[in-house]
Every structure is written in structure tokens, then in C-alpha cells.
Amino acid sequence: MIAAILRAQFLSMRMTGRRGALFSFITGIVWYSIWTAVACAVWFALAGAEATTLGTWVPRGLLGICVYWQAMPILSASMGSSLDMRKLVVYPVPHGRLFLVEALLRFTTGLEMVMVVAGGALGVLSNRAIGGAAGPRTVAAAALFILFNVLLASGSRSLLLRLLSRRTVRELLVFFLLLLWMAPRFLFMTGNLRATANRLRGFDSAAHIAALPWTAAADIALGHTTLVALLSIGFWTLLAAWFGRAQFERGLRFDAVAAQATPLSTGLTRVQSLAETFYRFPGAILPDPLAAIVEKELRSLARTPRYRMIFVMGFSFGLMLWLPMVLRGPGSHGTLSHHFLTVICVYALTLLGQVSYWNCFGFDRSAVQIYFAAPARLNLTLAGKNLAALVFIYLEVGILVGITSALPVSFGYGQVVETLVVVGICSLYMMALGNICSVQYPRGLNPSQVAQGGASGRFQALVILLYPLSLIPIFLAYLARYAFNSEVVFSLVLAFAGVIGGVLYWIAMESAVETAIKRRERIIQDLSTGEGPVASE
Amino acid sequence: MAPAILVRELRKSYGSKAAVDGVDLEVPRGSFFGFLGPNGAGKSTTIRMLTGLIPADSGAIEILGFRMPEQELDIKQRIGLVPDESLLFDRLTGAEFLEFVGRMYGLRRPTARERARGLLDLFQLQADRKIIGEYSKGMRKRVAMAASLIHHPDLFLMDEPFEGVDAVGARLMKEILIDQVRHGATIFLTSHVLEVVERLCDRVAIINNGRIVTNGTLADLRSGGESLEDAFVRLVGAERQMERLDWL
Numbered sequence: 001m002i003a004a005i006l007r008a009q010f011l012s013m014r015m016t017g018r019r020g021a022l023f024s025f026i027t028g029i030v031w032y033s034i035w036t037a038v039a040c041a042v043w044f045a046l047a048g049a050e051a052t053t054l055g056t057w058v059p060r061g062l063l064g065i066c067v068y069w070q071a072m073p074i075l076s077a078s079m080g081s082s083l084d085m086r087k088l089v090v091y092p093v094p095h096g097r098l099f100l101v102e103a104l105l106r107f108t109t110g111l112e113m114v115m116v117v118a119g120g121a122l123g124v125l126s127n128r129a130i131g132g133a134a135g136p137r138t139v140a141a142a143a144l145f146i147l148f149n150v151l152l153a154s155g156s157r158s159l160l161l162r163l164l165s166r167r168t169v170r171e172l173l174v175f176f177l178l179l180l181w182m183a184p185r186f187l188f189m190t191g192n193l194r195a196t197a198n199r200l201r202g203f204d205s206a207a208h209i210a211a212l213p214w215t216a217a218a219d220i221a222l223g224h225t226t227l228v229a230l231l232s233i234g235f236w237t238l239l240a241a242w243f244g245r246a247q248f249e250r251g252l253r254f255d256a257v258a259a260q261a262t263p264l265s266t267g268l269t270r271v272q273s274l275a276e277t278f279y280r281f282p283g284a285i286l287p288d289p290l291a292a293i294v295e296k297e298l299r300s301l302a303r304t305p306r307y308r309m310i311f312v313m314g315f316s317f318g319l320m321l322w323l324p325m326v327l328r329g330p331g332s333h334g335t336l337s338h339h340f341l342t343v344i345c346v347y348a349l350t351l352l353g354q355v356s357y358w359n360c361f362g363f364d365r366s367a368v369q370i371y372f373a374a375p376a377r378l379n380l381t382l383a384g385k386n387l388a389a390l391v392f393i394y395l396e397v398g399i400l401v402g403i404t405s406a407l408p409v410s411f412g413y414g415q416v417v418e419t420l421v422v423v424g425i426c427s428l429y430m431m432a433l434g435n436i437c438s439v440q441y442p443r444g445l446n447p448s449q450v451a452q453g454g455a456s457g458r459f460q461a462l463v464i465l466l467y468p469l470s471l472i473p474i475f476l477a478y479l480a481r482y483a484f485n486s487e488v489v490f491s492l493v494l495a496f497a498g499v500i501g502g503v504l505y506w507i508a509m510e511s512a513v514e515t516a517i518k519r520r521e522r523i524i525q526d527l528s529t530g531e532g533p534v535a536s537e
Numbered sequence: 538m539a540p541a542i543l544v545r546e547l548r549k550s551y552g553s554k555a556a557v558d559g560v561d562l563e564v565p566r567g568s569f570f571g572f573l574g575p576n577g578a579g580k581s582t583t584i585r586m587l588t589g590l591i592p593a594d595s596g597a598i599e600i601l602g603f604r605m606p607e608q609e610l611d612i613k614q615r616i617g618l619v620p621d622e623s624l625l626f627d628r629l630t631g632a633e634f635l636e637f638v639g640r641m642y643g644l645r646r647p648t649a650r651e652r653a654r655g656l657l658d659l660f661q662l663q664a665d666r667k668i669i670g671e672y673s674k675g676m677r678k679r680v681a682m683a684a685s686l687i688h689h690p691d692l693f694l695m696d697e698p699f700e701g702v703d704a705v706g707a708r709l710m711k712e713i714l715i716d717q718v719r720h721g722a723t724i725f726l727t728s729h730v731l732e733v734v735e736r737l738c739d740r741v742a743i744i745n746n747g748r749i750v751t752n753g754t755l756a757d758l759r760s761g762g763e764s765l766e767d768a769f770v771r772l773v774g775a776e777r778q779m780e781r782l783d784w785l
Contacts (some may be wrong), residue, residue, distance in 0.1 A: 272666070283646060292640035300628035303668060369624045372590050374641040375613035447628055447670070521591040 035112035039119030046123025054127065054222055058120070062145060062214035065117060069110045069149045070156055099154070099248045106153040113149070117142050124221050134223055141220035141233070148213050148237045155244035158251035164309065165254070212236075275302070282387070289376040293384025298391060304363055304447040307355050311392065314351045315399045318344035323407070339478075341404050341411050342419045346426055346474075348396040350467055355445075356389035357434030362445035366528035372520050378513045382438075386431045390424075397423055421494060422474055428501035429470035432508035439516040444527045473497035539602035541566045541692050541723035542587065547596035549582050549747075556582040558747035560596070564740070566691075569718050570725045571738035571755075575773050579747040580727040584696050587725075588618055601691055614642065617685030619695040624681060627670030631662045631680045634669060635687055642688035649687070656683040660709065674701035682710055686717075693717065695726040699733055711737060735765045745773040 042061070046054065107114065121142040124130050130138075163173050211219075211232035219229035279302075282294040301307045322344055360382070361368045371381045401416055468475075477497055481490035516523060542564035549557040557579040564570045574580045585591045587598060589609050598605035600612045618624070626634055632653050639649030657663075660679045669680060678701055685693060693714070699707045714724055714737065728734050734741065735755065742752040750772045751758060758768050 288640040288643070288646065292637050296626060296629065296633075296637045299633055300626055303628040363628070364626065367624045367626050369590055369620055370638070370641070373588050373613060373618050373620075373624070374638075375610045375643065376641050377610075521585075524590060 035115050039115040042119040043123040047126035051129040059215045059218040065113050069113045106150045138221045141217045144233045145217035148240050151240035151244040155247040158247035294388045297388030310355045314348035314396045318347035345397045345419050345423050357431045360385040360438040363447045365444040368527045425498045428505045432505040435512040439512045442523050442526045543599040545597040548594045555747045568740050569738045571734040571741040572727045574744035578744045615691045617690035617693045619681050619685050619698045625669045638684040639687040675706050678702050693724045731765045
């Protein structure tokens with residue numbers, strides 16, 4: 001049965017266009033090359049380390065791997081491929097076997113961490129202090145640690161998907177998870193370094209006593225208290241297996257559509273009235289059909305669970321990353337502190353990209369036909385979608401300005417204006433590229449799915465490589481300001497970047513429209529085609 | 538007056554397979570035209586070429602006197618489309634979607650809003666805050682048909698419009714379509730439900746393996762006393778005895 005599912009998935013993937021396959025292949029190569037380099041670095045670092053260093057850093061490293069494996073899919077809102085239960089639950093397949101496939105998918109989602117663990121295991125085996133005789137022990141420790149993480153990831157994924165499907169819980173939960181992720185970093189960066197280090201040492205000791213999985217795996221690999229450690233990691237793995245299986249079973253019986261259902265009401269609440277005013281606003285300043293498209297996008301995106309989640313992440317994730325550095329104290333990150341608002345706003349712009357402008361027809365799916373069937377020019381459709389994205393981007397900026405003004409970070413009106421201009425110019429470049437990507441690599445996204453359907457980790461890796469390209473003009477403006485120490489030069493270069501961005505956007509739009517007309521059949525097909533039994537990232 | 542649809546030597550291939558292979562078709566204005574064929578015969582591909590959703594490999598298409606693709610926007614302005622795949626935006630309510638479609642077809646906003654409300658009433662769709670993603674299949678078809686009416690088109694192109702619709706909904710939709718024809722509109726529909734075609738259509742064409750095998754009035758097709766189903770089965774060459782499987 002597992003073979004049948006995998007074959008069905010393979011046959012489904014076979015229908016993907018060559019461009020899409022090539023694109024996936026290139027992003028895969030880039031992503032896994034980075035992690036191969038990390039794994040090799042870990043290998044060489046551990047091979048040459050002293051025994052005491054290994055004792056200190058191997059458990060910590062494994063803890064880091066565990067945190068990444070469990071938290072990264074949540075933070076990147078890309079929880080990896082998963083079984084599409086709507087298609088499989090009708091067949092008489094034992095749930096245990098489905099769980100096995102699900103666990104295998106969790107293995108593929110955390111493949112980069114498997115590579116790092118493998119690199120670490122090779123490093124330990126190459127270390128003279130440990131010796132090659134520790135081979136079976138080290139391999140067993142690595143295998144058990146990977147198994148523990150796979151099972152735990154499976155359970156936490158099922159649990160989170162159910163929680164994130166609930167209308168009122170979703171955004172709060174994302175925010176809570178981000179705060180949880182941010183707290184240790186925040187304490188570390190703002191508090192006394194030595195005190196924090198002491199507290200961490202205390203945590204290390206506690207970890208040893210409690211024989212947590214990463215400590216147990218490290219102990220087995222390094223040959224310390226092997227029996228206790230084996231019992232410990234065995235216990236944790238069994239616990240993770242129970243958790244994963246139990247959550248998987250609950251997920252099978254969960255009705256996501258019912259959880260997201262709109263409450264029946266004919267009248268508008270006060271919040272809905274405000275939202276209605278917000279949606280109707282483009283109509284007051286733009287002509288139809290452009291206004292109709294912007295309004296439709298605003299309504300649709302605001303009601304799309306995945307978009308709402310990424311929107312919350314847009315303003316919280318940037319704060320989480322950059323705020324601790326700024327609060328560390330004056331002088332340590334002076335430049336960053338000065339440009340804090342701009343940095344977090346541009347960061348929010350990049351995060352929104354995966355659900356806004358990189359694949360702007362994604363949520364429309366087969367309904368994309370209407371843009372080709374209606375008597376409206378396609379450049380208006382793309383412009384409307386870009387304008388709607390811009391509305392949300394500036395909403396993010398507004399929220400970030402509000403939050404930042406409540407924080408002990410000094411900034412003036414000048415910086416707010418600078419941020420608004422910089423974000424606008426960056427948007428021009430990114431949307432120019434995004435419009436081309438949207439018609440070259442369209443991909444249907446399920447708006448009801450919270451975690452599936454955005455950019456995968458690998459795509460994000462490629463985007464991380466592409467973003468610097470689109471940010472070059474802005475970078476040059478800041479470089480000019482630094483070199484000439486002149487606001488006038490900065491403004492001139494910024495204005496020039498804006499003009500070039502406008503020209504680029506116009507050329508890209510022409511190109512995207514031409515491509516869309518030529519490829520309309522393929523675009524409709526790509527966006528309408530359902531996936532196989534495995535819903536991919 | 539030019540016919541509603543005039544197609545000459547229309548061709549479309551996918552790899553080595555000809556989905557539409559030299560189709561000639563003329564649909565007079567004001568007719569209720571049934572376009573029939575077995576699964577995979579080329580019906581949907583033909584409709585998609587007529588609406589400009591996919592380009593033809595060769596051949597000429599003229600809709601309401603306008604040439605495709607040269608006068609594509611003029612054509613789109615005058616046709617109402619109910620495609621096989623849903624063209625609905627799941628995260629909009631029925632009212633919001635209908636208003637959006639009206640505005641895409643150039644209606645003024647108050648007009649679009651008013652017509653949307655009227656159509657929701659006509660198609661017995663609840664005017665609540667429920668989004669289309671939560672609609673049943675029949676409701677989705679109804680809202681799709683309502684959307685095809687909002688700009689009061691001259692020609693309707695409908696791919697399986699009654700699929701998944703209950704008896705009450707189907708009856709309502711049929712009455713609305715008959716009323717449209719009575720007021721001068723042309724309807725071109727595909728359907729696998731031959732009883733529906735028999736009751737509604739005055740002209741029929743049957744396509745098989747990408748080629749038109751018959752085209753004429755329903756009365757001509759049934760002149761030998763055959764039912765439409767018998768004629769259809771005979772014309773598409775599907776008259777064979779069902780083979781029995783030992784294990785079944």
C-alpha cells in the first residue's frame with residue numbers, strides 16, 4: 001500500500017512542467033549544497049576537537065538541531081509535504097501504515113538536519129579521542145536521535161495544523177510561538193552576558209540530570225553512561241512515537257473545513273463594517289476593473305488563513321530577529337539601530353512575498369480563467385494584484401511603526417518617510433520579478449490550508465539569493481549616503497533607483513503579460529491541476 | 538446578421554493526439570444549441586477555444602460577427618461563460634463575487650451591486666456572509682451561472698452547467714435559460730444528460746474523436762424514430778455488447 005501511494009505520487013509529479021521541475025531541481029541543489037557545506041564544517045570541527053570540547057558542544061549542537069527540526073517548519077510556515085487525507089482516508093489502509101508514510105515525509109522535511117547529524121557522527125568517529133571503535137555506538141545514537149525527531153515532528157505537526165485551522169486561535173498561536181522563540185534570544189541579548197551564560201550552564205547540568213534526548217544521544221556517541229543514556233533515549237523515542245501516532249489519529253478525524261466555517265449571520269458586526277470600509281476604499285480612488293480586482297484581492301487575502309498567518313509573522317518575525325541586537329546597547333549595532341524601522345519593514349516585505357507577489361495567481365487556482373475570459377486587459381489584473389499586495393505591505397509598515405514607537409528605539413518622522421520610500425522602491429523591483437515568476441511558475445495554493453502551499457524552504461533559499469539582487473539599488477543609495485555623507489546625494493540616488501524600478505516594472509509587466517497570453521493554457525492547467533496523495537510543500 | 542458562432546477548420550492537438558480535428562460549426566442566433574460527445578471527444582477544448590482560454594492551432598473562429606483572436610475583447614464583452622472547472626473565488630461571498638464579475642465586465646458599481654442582489658434572489662442563494670468555499674457543488678454551479686448572466690450577454694457558452702445540481706436547482710436554471718433564449722440570446726451548451734438536451738435544445742451537434750459527426754436540428758436527428766440516446770450511441774460508434782467479466 002505504501003508503494004501504491006508513493007507510485008501515485010510519482011505519477012502525479014510526472015505531470016509537472018519541465019520548467020517547474022528544473023526550478024525545483026535548481027533550488028534543491030542550492031539548498032542542499034548549503035547544508036552539505038554546514039555538515040562538512042561540523043564534521044571537520046568535531047574531528048579535530050578535544051574530548052572536553054566534544055562533551056560540552058555535542059549535546060548543545062544536538063539541542064540546536066532538535067530546535068531547528070521542530071521549530072523551523074513552524075517559523076517558516078512551510079511544514080513540508082504531507083499525506084492528503086481527504087484522498088486517502090476512503091481506502092482500507094491501516095492507519096499505522098499511513099503514519100509510516102507521514103513519518104517518512106517528516107524525514108524528508110528535516111533532511112538538512114539529517115545531513116548535519118551525519119556530519120557530526122562522522123566528525124565524532126574521525127576524532128582520535130573517541131576512536132573508530134565507537135562506530136556502532138555513534139551510528140545508533142545518531143539513528144535514535146533522528147527517529148526521535150521524526151516522530152516528534154510528526155506529532156507536533158498534526159497538533160499545530162489542527163490548532164492553526166481554528167479561526168480565532170491561529171494568529172494568537174503564531175504570535176505566542178514567536179514570542180516563545182524570541183524569549184531566550186531576547187534575554188541573552190539584553191541581559192547580563194555572564195549571568196545568562198551561568199544560567200545556561202545551570203540548564204546544561206539540569207539537562208544531564210534529566211537525561212534529555214540530545215544529552216542522551218551525545219552520551220551514547222561519546223561513550224559516557226551508555227546504558228542510562230540508551231534507556232533515556234529509548235524512553236523519549238517511545239514517548240515521541242506515542243505522541244506522533246496519537247496526534248496523527250486525531251488529525252485523521254479532524255474536519256478543518258468545519259473549524260474554519262463562517263458563522264451564519266446576515267448583518268455586519270462593527271469589525272466587519274470597518275473591514276468593509278477598508279475593502280471598498282480602492283473603489284473610491286481607482287476606476288474599474290482595476291478597483292474591482294484590488295477589492296477582490298483585499299477581501300480574498302484577508303480571509304485566507306495562510307495569508308493571515310504570514311501577515312502576523314511579517315511584523316513579528318522581523319522584530320524577533322532584529323530587536324534584540326538593537327536593544328543590546330548603544331554602539332554595538334549603531335547602524336542597525338539607526339535603520340531599525342527600515343530593516344524590519346523591508347524584512348516584512350520579503351516575508352509577504354511568498355503569498356503575495358512571487359506566485360500571485362496561486363490562491364485563485366482554476367478561477368484564474370476569469371482573468372482570461374473577462375474583457376479586461378491582463379496588465380490591469382497584475383497591477384491590481386500588486387496594488388493589493390502593496391496595501392498589505394504598507395499596513396505591515398504602519399503596524400511596525402506603531403510597535404516601534406512604543407519600544408525604546410529612537411526614530412523620527414524622517415525615518416518613517418525614508419522607510420515608506422525605501423519599501424515602495426523595493427516593492428517595485430520585487431513585484432517586477434514576482435510578476436514574471438507568477439506567469440512562468442504558477443502553482444495552485446489551497447487557501448484553506450494554513451501550512452501547505454507557500455514557498456518551500458528550498459524556494460525560500462533561492463529567494464534569499466535573489467533578494468540581494470533586487471535590493472542592490474537601495475544598497476547603492478545607502479552606500480552613497482555613507483560615502484558622501486549627504487542626504488541630498490542619498491535622495492538623488494534613491495529617486496534614480498525609483499525611476500529605474502519604475503521602468504523595470506513596466507518592462508517586466510509587458511513581458512509578463514506577453515508570457516501569460518502565450519502560456520495561458522499552461523497557466524490554467526498548472527493552477528487547476530490537483531496534486532497526488534502527497535500534498536507537497 | 539452574422540451567426541452567433543461560426544467555426545471553420547478548427548484544430549487543436551496535444552502532442553500527437555488531435556483533440557479537435559477540423560471542426561466546422563455554425564450556430565444561428567437565438568438558438569438553444571446542444572454540443573454533445575462522449576468523454577474526451579473535444580467538447581471542452583472547443584469551448585475553451587471559443588472563449589479564448591486556449592489558442593487554436595489553426596482554423597477560424599467568429600463569434601457574434603467578431604473574429605477571434607483579433608477582436609477578443611469585443612467577444613468577451615458579449616459572452617457569458619460557465620466553464621467545466623469552477624471559476625469561482627473561494628474566499629468571496631456569493632454577493633461579492635457577482636459584484637466583482639459585473640465590474641470586470643464594465644458595469645457601474647451600483648448596477649453591479651443591484652444585479653448581484655437580484656441574481657442571488659433569483660438563484661435562491663442565501664445573501665449571508667458565507668464564503669463560496671463553503672458552498673455545496675450545486676450552489677457553486679448556481680452562482681457560476683448567475684455570474685454568467687450579470688452582464689446580460691448575447692451568447693452563453695456552458696460546459697456541463699447542470700452537473701451536480703439538484704432537481705430544484707436544475708429546473709430553475711433551465712427556466713432562466715429558456716427565458717434568455719426567448720429574449721434573443723443564444724445558448725451553446727455541452728451536457729452528458731441527453732434528456733436535458735432533448736427537452737431544451739432545438740439544434741444539436743455531436744463531436745467524436747475531435748470531429749463533428751452530425752450537425753442539425755433535433756427533429757432531423759430523430760427523424761428515423763430513434764431517441765436521442767440511440768442516435769448518439771449509433772453516431773459515436775459505441776454500439777457493442779457489454780463484455781462480461783468472469784469475476785464480476
